[in-house]
Amino acid sequence: EAGVVQSPRYKIIEKKQPVAFWCNPISGHNTLYWYRQNLGQGPELLIRYENEEAVDDSQLPKDRFSAERLKGVDSTLKIQPAELGDSAVYLCASSRDNYGYTFGSGTRLTVV
Amino acid sequence: GQSLEQPSEVTAVEGAIVQINCTYQTSGFYGLSWYQQHDGGAPTFLSYNALDGLEETGRFSSFLSRSDSYGYLLLQELQMKDSASYFCAAHQGYSTLTFGKGTMLLVSP
Numbered sequence: 001e002a003g004v005v006q007s008p009r010y011k012i013i014e015k016k017q018p019v020a021f022w023c024n025p026i027s028g029h030n031t032l033y034w035y036r037q038n039l040g041q042g043p044e045l046l047i048r049y050e051n052e053e054a055v056d057d058s059q060l061p062k063d064r065f066s067a068e069r070l071k072g073v074d075s076t077l078k079i080q081p082a083e084l085g086d087s088a089v090y091l092c093a094s095s096r097d098n099y100g101y102t103f104g105s106g107t108r109l110t111v112v
Numbered sequence: 113g114q115s116l117e118q119p120s121e122v123t124a125v126e127g128a129i130v131q132i133n134c135t136y137q138t139s140g141f142y143g144l145s146w147y148q149q150h151d152g153g154a155p156t157f158l159s160y161n162a163l164d165g166l167e168e169t170g171r172f173s174s175f176l177s178r179s180d181s182y183g184y185l186l187l188q189e190l191q192m193k194d195s196a197s198y199f200c201a202a203h204q205g206y207s208t209l210t211f212g213k214g215t216m217l218l219v220s221p
Contacts, residue, residue: 004154033209042116042199042211043155056208091154099145099162099203103154 004104006092012110018080021107025094034077035091082111114138116212123218124190132185132215134200142203144176144183150196195219
């Protein structure tokens with residue numbers, strides 16, 4: 001089966017510009033997660049979806065971050081406007097059974 | 113809050129055995145998972161312990177003691193390709209996963 005697909009792989013933007021990341025989870029995986037990973041740190045949860053419903057977005061900085069998962073499949077994560085501190089790797093993951101996550105390769109964001 | 117503690121770095125030689133420890137303090141603890149991440153790559157699921165005891169998967173084993181809030185990952189017959197970061201991650205409730213900061217394993221010839 002195809003893995004979790006994310007795009008773009010890399011993104012460099014100037015601060016205050018908007019940016020969007022896209023994720024296509026594994027077919028049949030109802031749960032989708034967005035994580036952020038800073039250099040030398042573990043991934044930190046931003047938002048979790050069960051089908052199209054965001055069931056845990058407590059760690060999502062809602063003043064500048066937004067996410068959607070239309071039709072319970074693909075998802076996009078948006079930052080507007082981006083700040084220097086947003087530079088990180090943004091990882092998407094999906095799971096069927098909630099204990100074995102499959103991560104995508106991530107989008108490495110650099111804000112300059 | 114929740115926190116997981118693991119060593120920042122461990123070194124070993126090829127063919128050796130290494131143990132990476134993890135202690136946790138989380139509410140609603142459901143189980144402990146381990147992930148491997150090579151530099152620039154995606155985290156890859158290794159193992160999951162919901163109950164106390166040892167789970168073995170090939171060269172890798174994982175152990176959990178709920179009473180001690182402690183677990184470890186055991187890697188045997190180390191190979192150069194095992195050089196990577198290893199994360200313990202606590203399951204809170206049914207689905208939320210909180211990761212530790214990771215342990216960088218360096219395997220030398």
